[in-house]
Structure formats: C-alpha cells, structure tokens
Amino acid sequence: MKSFFEDGVYEEITNRINKLDGSTQPKWGKMDVGQMLNHCQMPLNIILEKEDYGVKPNWLINLLFKKSMYSDKLWRKNLPTAPGFSIKTEKDFEVEKQVISILLKELNSQKNRDDWQPHPAFGKLTKAEWGKMQYKHLDHHLRQFGV
Known part of the structure; x- marks a missing residue:
C-alpha cells in the first residue's frame, strides 16, 4: 500500500481529485461527490490535529x-x-474540493515530520501506518468515484 508521505503521492491524489466534477457519480455507496469530499476531510483533520x-x-x-x-x-x-463520519446533508462540491485541497497541501507540507499524535481510536501509529491509512482512505473513495 502506498503512503501519503511517499514522493509523488500528493500529486497523484491531487490529480485524481481534479478529475472529479460536481456531476461525477459513484460506482457504489450512498454519498454524492460533494459528500465524499467532505467525508474524506475528516481523517485529514484528525492527523492534522484540527478535530477528533x-x-x-x-x-x-x-x-x-x-x-x-x-x-x-x-x-x-x-x-x-463509522458512526459520526457518515455525511447525509447536501454539500457544495466546489467548496468541498477547495477545503480538501487545502488540507492535502497542509499534510503534504508536513510529510517529513516524524512525530505524530496518537489516533483517537487506534492509539499510537507509526508514521508509515498514518501515511498508509491516509492514502488507503483517499484511494478507496476516489476509486468509488472512478478516478
């Protein structure tokens, strides 16, 4: 599994997000594309210590x-x-795309950092585990929308 912290992964994820538009339909699941982008912000907010x-x-x-x-x-x-991570309200695609782009850029700027807080549910994670978890979640949902 790739890690978000590997060279080129930030660019890969950003390019895949840029292939989405407000009318992109999911291959599975109940979220629309704006809800998915909002949902994908949550783990990024956790690793960036903005929200638990x-x-x-x-x-x-x-x-x-x-x-x-x-x-x-x-x-x-x-x-x-997971309870509390399900997005049921309508979300504006352009707003959500802008917010996730900012979060991804911030996380990428910290990719050389070695000390990460414990995950609120899973406890102590290594940098490699954090990086793989972030990539795996983003990849899962981008595959959900065909990019």
Missing part, C-alpha cells in the same frame, strides 16, 4: 479493524461508515 470528532478508543474496534486500516489489502465496496 469525539472518537474514543474502543478495544474491540482496535482489535478487529486497526490493522485493516493500513494493510495492503484494499477495502471492499460498501463497507459501513
């Missing part, structure tokens, strides 16, 4: 899902969204 969304440690979730968050195995289609 009230996420709390849960030993069962940690035991069952932590390694799948950054493993090399792709997530299957239509996985359930």
